[in-house]
Amino acid sequence: MPQYILKRVLYMIPTLFGLSLIAFMIIQLPPGDYVTSMIASMQDSGANVDPRQVERLREIYGFNDPIWLQYLKWIGGILTRGDFGYSFEWNRPVADxxxxxxxxxxxxxxxxxxxxxxxxxxxxxxxxxxxxxxxxxxxxxxxxxxxxxxxxxxxxxxxxxxxxxxxxxxxxxxxxxxxxxxxxxxxxxxxxxxxxxxxxxxxxxxxxxxxxxxxxxxxxxxxxxxxxxxxxxxxxxxxxxxxxxxxxxxxxxxxxxxxxxxxxxxxxxxxxxxxxxxxxxxxxxxxxxxxxxxxxxxxxxxxxxxxxxxxxxxxxxxxxxxxxxxxx
Amino acid sequence: MTKPDLGTEGETRDDVALSVENLSLDFKLRTEILHAARDVSFKLRRGKTLCLVGESGSGKSVTARALMRIIDSNGIIANGRILLDDPKGKIDIAQLDERSKDLLAIRGGRIGLIFQEPMSSLSPVHTIGSQIIEALRLHRNMSKAEARAETIELLRQVEIPNPDKMIDRYTFEFSGGMRQRAMIAMALSANPEILIADEPTTALDVTTQAEILDLIKRLQVSRGMAMLLITHDMGVVAEVADEVAVMHYGRIVEFGSVDDIFYEPKHDYTKRLLNSTVKLEQNRRSTKRDSEVGTGKVILSARNLSKLYGASTAWFGGSTHAIKAVDDVSFDLHAGENLGIVGESGSGKTTLGRMLLRIIEPTSGSVMFNGDNGPLDVTKLSKRQLRDYYSEVRLVFQDPFASLNPRMTVRDIVGDPLRVTKKIGGKALDDRVCELLSLVGLDPSTRERYPHAFSGGQRQRIGIARSLALDPKIIIADEATAALDVSIRSQVLDLLLDIQKRLGLSFVFISHDISVVRYFCDRVGVMHRGKLVEIGPTEEICTAPKQLYTQSLISAVPNPDPRNKRMLHRTRFKD
CATH class of the missing domain: 1.10.3720.10 (MetI-like)
Structure with a gap:
């Protein structure tokens, strides 16, 4: 029985890896990113958007990195620090x-x-x-x-x-x-x-x-x-x-x-x-x-x-x- | 225990343990009331066995269950009394309240029940021990430890090896015969005065059947119980009964001692039942001279056929033990010959039959088919070529209920092989279906109906008609008559023989029922644990078998003659 549980837990590792990939891909699927949707909602409310500031935001959030690097940063944070990243909208850590x-x-x-x-x-x-x-x-x-x-x-x-x-x-x-x-x-x-x-x-x-x-x-x-x-x-x-x-x-x-x-x-x-x-x-x-x-x-x-x-x-x-x- | 000791007091008391008087059972169905039993009367005597005989649907099981008041909620006791002998006078079970303590004390406490399906009549998720201990503690004032010790003792009495270990096993770890033994132990746990055995051996192999009947009989005699044995098998009746009641459409049509019933039957139905049983004891084809047997052209031959199961390796290493379902079997089938394959369940006979058709791929060995177009190595055929082979060799299945598609009309079912091979269509197909149906003795005008409108025997005829649709050379019949009542069984066998004569077919007839094979086949092969242990002319195998295993198998078949009980003197085979 303990052996069986161990086996099942081991099986879970590749499944979890696949799962995290899919989860990350799903959230990358829609065109644009958080900044795009933020700009859209700012423009809706009539605010002026400075393109340089947009670029700076992208830089801060790491959206200019290649996708695999973004993924690695994200999953690395989870595995090493239990850090699930930062919510842009709430300005707070996701875990909290x-x-x-x-x-x-x-x-x-x-x-x-x-x-x-x-x-x-x-x-x-x-x-x-x-x-x-x-x-x-x-x-x-x-x-x-x-x-x-x-x-x-x-x-x-x-x-x-x-x-x-x-x-x-x-x-x-x-x-x-x-x-x-x-x-x-x-x-x-x-x-x-x-x-x-x-x-x-x-x-x-x-x-x-x-x-x-x-x-x-x-x-x-x-x-x-x-x-x-x-x-x-x-x-x-x-x-x-x-x-x-x-x-x-x-x-x-x-x-x-x-x-x-x-x-x-x-x-x-x-x-x-x-x-x-x-x-x-x-x-x-x-x-x-x-x-x-x-x-x-x-x-x-x-x-x-x-x-x-x-x-x-x-x-x-x-x-x-x-x-x-x-x-x- | 509050019960009086039967051994000492039995003589002073009436020896009738239970008497049923004019019992009638009604079942409320959707549109009508079914009278499952009408005016049934009989007496159960201590130490004696009463056999209730009848075909399926005659009401024998319902009657027996009514004695314990276990009938479906739509059924009622319409009339009559069930009088259980008691020191304080007679108790009428029919009058007791369904939920009363008195009735619960009688169930299991004074009347024990064993019934047919050893596979499903015990709970799969409780241990054998816990189920027997429960029965003990219900009726006998015992502590857990006492009940456990008593259970081990009971398991020992029913001859289960290592009872102290087996008590903690689950039902699925038991074989069919062992489960039935455990069931007997449970039924006997509270020392009942009456034992009801409802087809206790129908689902078992002949040798196991002989052992179980033996055991029940011995326990009954040593405990002085009255027994009501329900069966459809006249052979079993002749072996164990003292008295016989024959039931037909809910009525007891004849009642008498076992000798009277077998030697001086009065009612027509009893005579018919006996005739169809005794008929199966002879070989219909024995008119053929022995020299004719197995002389025709060899039409199908199997060489060194083997099938291994479980030889593959699991993902995480470690290969499981391989089971040889069929082990190096070789035989020839001649044109116009009926070859029987007999064996107990698990002997590999069905696997063998399927390998002949390559429904199951053989692990090794070859099958040669010698048709009109010269010899053909079946084991080397491609999928496409197999289709042509399938029109030459057809299969008839065991279960006439499951082998016909309930959503297809009889015409579609019988015509299906013709449509698949695209040989004929339209009017020609319809004509061919009519022709086939009349060939198997069915009215062609019924071809628009669905299978549920037909009885078991009729359905098996439909299945036979389907197998004949493509003019095959060989029919492989796998337990084709096992699900049918005796009288229907001999009808279907006669039909097959008749068709064979007309169409020149060969049969491979797979069966566990030796009497059927004896009636039907020219030659018989006996299988045991995947091996073909003996093959030869039917009469020789059935009367003078050479191998010890065959001897034990043949001698375990109940003999439908109460003056010549065969089972008790049977040859035992141990390996």
């Missing part, structure tokens, strides 16, 4: 920017994920065990509505409702008076009061999809002969379902962790913009629009790393859960 947003991003994403599991798991099991019952149809109906309604519509509707009926300030994670206040009980309650909207908005479509998958997986497993064996042993039905088929039906979810991790960081950008959440999604979008190349590149690289780590974790977990899978 990302870490700052990471806390709230993870809080919201993990809360939404827990919400999805807490709601979807019991409903999915119920739907599978009592397939074609009235309850199953009701949940299926609600589930499809959840899948079909776009997240931002739901976000707008919930924001309107919370403003109209609960008199809450909408958007963001805190009411204005708490934004810069130190942590206190009041701030925590205020956070909870704001948090439910993004959680429900982000969670609904996931919940709906999850119910369908659990229902499908589990009803396949319920028909397997080993379920009858367990029943014939004299095991009560709820124990039969939880111990045997559910255990196997959940395996596919473990293998999906690889997708969940990057999703946690960059997912639900539109919802975050609509709800004005201080998460990483909007930051990434802004960086891509303004060609803030080191910020965007670091984001893409970070998501790649998270995908790889997620895949490794899910492979290891799956092997622990399912004895049929061997390390080779």
């Amino acid at each position: 920017l990302i870490w700052e947003r990471m806390g709230s991003t993870l809080a919201i994403s993990v809360a939404a994920l827990l919400f999805v599991w807490a709601v979807a798991l019991p409903i999915g099991i119920y739907s599978a065990v009592r397939r074609h019952s009235v309850g199953d149809y009701v949940f299926t109906f609600i589930g499809f509505i959840g899948l079909a309604v776009p997240n931002f519509i739901l976000a707008l509707a919930l924001m309107y409702m919370s403003y109209r009926y609960f008199g809450q300030s909408v958007g963001g994670l805190f009411s204005p008076e708490y934004v810069d206040a130190p942590w206190s009980w009041g701030k925590f309650v205020d956070l909870l009061a704001h948090l439910w909207i993004p959680i429900i908005v982000i969670g609904t479509s996931g919940t709906a999809a999850m119910i369908r998958v659990i229902r499908a997986n589990l009803s396949d497993e319920l028909r397997k002969p080993y379920v009858i064996t367990a029943k014939a042993k004299g095991l009560p039905e709820h124990k039969v379902v939880i111990k045997y088929p559910l255990r196997i039906a959940l395996n596919p979810f473990v293998s999906a962790i690889g997708w969940v991790l990057p999703e946690l960081v960059s997912g639900v950008t539109i919802t975050a913009i609509v709800l004005n959440l201080p998460t990483a999604g909007p930051l990434l979008l802004r960086a891509l629009i303004s060609q803030d190349m080191y910020l965007a590149g670091s984001f893409i690289l970070l998501m790649g790393v998270l995908t790889l780590v997620g895949m490794l974790i899910s492979d290891l977990l799956l092997a622990l859960l399912d004895p049929r899978i061997r390390f080779t």
